[in-house]
Amino acid sequence: MIIGIPKETMNHEHRxxxxxxxxxxxxxxxxxxxxxxxxxxGSTIGYSNSDYEEAGAIILQNAKDVWxxxxxxxxxxxxxxxxxxxxxxDMILYSFLDLAYSKTLAQALxxxxxxxxxxxxIAGPKGNYPILGAMSEVTGKFAAQHVATLLATNYGGRGILxxxxxxxxxxxxxxxxxxxxxxxxxxxxxxxxxxxxxxxxDTLKLANHPLVFNNKVKLLYANEESIRLALTNADVLIxxxxxxxxxxxxxxxxxxxxxxxxxxxxxDVSIDLGGCxxxxxxxxxxxxxxxxxxxxxxxVPNIPGVIxxxxxxxxxxxxxxxxxxxxxxxxxxxxxxxGAIGGLNAYDGKIALESVARxxxxxxxxxxxxx
Numbered sequence: 001m002i003i004g005i006p007k008e009t010m011n012h013e014h015r016x017x018x019x020x021x022x023x024x025x026x027x028x029x030x031x032x033x034x035x036x037x038x039x040x041x042g043s044t045i046g047y048s049n050s051d052y053e054e055a056g057a058i059i060l061q062n063a064k065d066v067w068x069x070x071x072x073x074x075x076x077x078x079x080x081x082x083x084x085x086x087x088x089x090d091m092i093l094y095s096f097l098d099l100a101y102s103k104t105l106a107q108a109l110x111x112x113x114x115x116x117x118x119x120x121x122i123a124g125p126k127g128n129y130p131i132l133g134a135m136s137e138v139t140g141k142f143a144a145q146h147v148a149t150l151l152a153t154n155y156g157g158r159g160i161l162x163x164x165x166x167x168x169x170x171x172x173x174x175x176x177x178x179x180x181x182x183x184x185x186x187x188x189x190x191x192x193x194x195x196x197x198x199x200x201x202d203t204l205k206l207a208n209h210p211l212v213f214n215n216k217v218k219l220l221y222a223n224e225e226s227i228r229l230a231l232t233n234a235d236v237l238i239x240x241x242x243x244x245x246x247x248x249x250x251x252x253x254x255x256x257x258x259x260x261x262x263x264x265x266x267x268d269v270s271i272d273l274g275g276c277x278x279x280x281x282x283x284x285x286x287x288x289x290x291x292x293x294x295x296x297x298x299x300v301p302n303i304p305g306v307i308x309x310x311x312x313x314x315x316x317x318x319x320x321x322x323x324x325x326x327x328x329x330x331x332x333x334x335x336x337x338x339g340a341i342g343g344l345n346a347y348d349g350k351i352a353l354e355s356v357a358r359x360x361x362x363x364x365x366x367x368x369x370x371x
Contacts, residue, residue, distance in 0.1 A: 001030075001327045004070025006038045006063040010077050012285035014308035016042045017074035017094070018323065019316040020051040027056030029324055034058065038066050045309040072326055076315060077302060078105055087112035089348070092331050094323060096120050096135075098301075099345055099353060101273045103360045109346035110362055115331055116346040119319055121353070125338035131322075133180045134314040138304045140184030140240065143267050147173070147236045148192060150265045150289065150296050157296055158235060158263035163193025170194050174230045176222060176251055176276060177240035178206045181269050185238055190216045197230045227252060231259040239268040241276035250278040254293070262294040272301040332371050341367050 003026065005017045018026070019042070027033055035057040039049065049059050060066050067073060067086035075095035079087065087093065087108060097118045099106055109116050119131035151157035151171060164170035170193050175182045178200035189196050190211060199222040200206055211217045220226040231237065231252075237260065241251050248270040257266060257279070270276040279292065283299045285306055290297055304311035322343070325334035335341050344352040350365035351357035357364035 001033055002069055002071045003033060003035045003327060004037075004066040004073050005035070005041060005057075006066040006073070006075065007041050008075065008077055008305070009063070009083065010080055010302065010305065013077050013302060013305035014044045015076040015305055015312045015315060016045070016047065016308075017076055017316070018319070019312055020047055020055040020057075022316045022320050022323075023052060023057050024055035025320065026324060026327055029328055033327055034069075036060050036066050036069050038063050042312070045312060072323075074319075074323060076312070077305070078102070079108070081108075084108040084112070087114045089113040091115070092117060092326060094119065094319070094326060097345055098272050099351075099356050100359070106346075106351055106356060106360050106362055110349050110351065113349045114346060115344075115348070117322070117326065117331060117334070117343045118345040119315075119322070119343070121345060122322060122343040123339035127339060131315065131318045134318045135304050135311065136180035136242075137184045138307050138311050138314065139269055140181040140186075141188050142303055142307055143181070143238055143240075143269055144185040144188035144192070146298070147238065147265045147267050148189075150267075150298065151235065151263075155289065155296060156263065156291055157265060158261060160235065162189065162236075171235040172233060173197065173236040173238065174199065174234045175238045175240055176200075176227070177242065177270070178202075178209075178219070179240060179242055181242070182238065182240035183209060183211065185240065186211055186217050194236075197234075199226055199230060222251060227256055228259060231256050234260045235264045237264070237266045237277065239266075239270050239276040239280070241270050242273070248273045248276045250276060252277045254279045257293050257295060260295060263296070265296045265298065267298045269303070271299040275299065335367060335371050341371070344370070 037052050037057045039061050072092045078097045093116045124130040148162035153159040162171045173194045174197045176199045178198050196217040198217050199220050201222045212219050268275045268277045268280040280299045288300045344367040350363040352367045
């Protein structure tokens with residue numbers, strides 16, 4: 001198979017679809033595979049052209065050539081508008097998509113009739129969404145270290161240390177959503193000494209989590225009463241609610257934000273899919289924060305793009321079994337892998353995610369009928 005890996009073009013996105021070691025594994029799985037990468041892929045995170053050439057890849061000078069050659073195109077983030085023209089029916093696109101938040105992209109997949117496999121909707125054999133989970137771990141840990149920075153007065157924050165110090169109380173941090181993002185953020189924040197509260201609708205799921213079991217965090221049901229209790233005099237709010245392939249509900253309302261301490265930080269990780277905190281606007285890595293309700297609001301999507309080396313290694317590693325199957329067995333066989341059926345997002349002019357197809361009024365196809 002002809003496999004292409006272009007550079008990402010989204011703002012401040014420096015990840016790569018496959019790191020050199022995993023390119024080598026794909027090549028060794030079938031020496032007849034042709035693997036083309038764009039010149040400079042990975043240069044900003046310490047991977048050189050020669051690293052990829054030693055792994056068996058061939059360097060092409062521009063993205064267009066990589067896209068046009070590829071039967072299997074491996075990316076991290078979804079194509080952006082200038083790349084839509086590269087999509088075509090005989091291509092398999094492997095990438096994250098965040099499809100529930102972009103009708104424009106969904107329409108482009110339909111119009112091009114491309115076969116689209118999305119890493120974030122692959123549940124995996126354990127049902128724990130391994131590729132999405134890897135990115136969620138990075139995001140949660142980054143959120144923890146970044147909110148600590150934003151509390152400094154030079155960013156407009158209250159001027160407090162996240163973990164306090166001898167004789168001074170720590171920051172009160174509320175995390176809404178106890179999934180991979182939320183609990184990884186909690187892990188780091190507990191290590192920094194913060195007073196951490198976690199709200200979730202499935203507290204039984206979290207009852208035996210080490211942070212809960214060992215009384216390192218306060219766990220509450222995510223209902224109106226608990227949200228008000230937790231956010232009263234809180235210094236930090238991290239929104240980490242995720243419903244896969246669906247726009248995120250607004251769990252925290254604007255009125256709840258007024259219960260927080262002025263100069264606090266509101267960090268909505270769910271902004272990629274619309275956000276879970278009412279009033280938080282999407283921002284960029286160039287202009288990540290703004291002040292509203294006397295709070296520092298952060299709404300940057302695509303956080304792992306700037307933690308690009310760590311993110312690339314874990315994304316590549318978790319994607320590798322699926323990329324190998326796509327390259328060696330084809331997409332239909334890949335979908336037969338345990339927990340992989342949900343990875344199909346589009347095929348032959350139809351959307352394979354029913355909730356997305358319904359929301360955008362686009363043709364729907366059930367992946368199960370294809371295999």
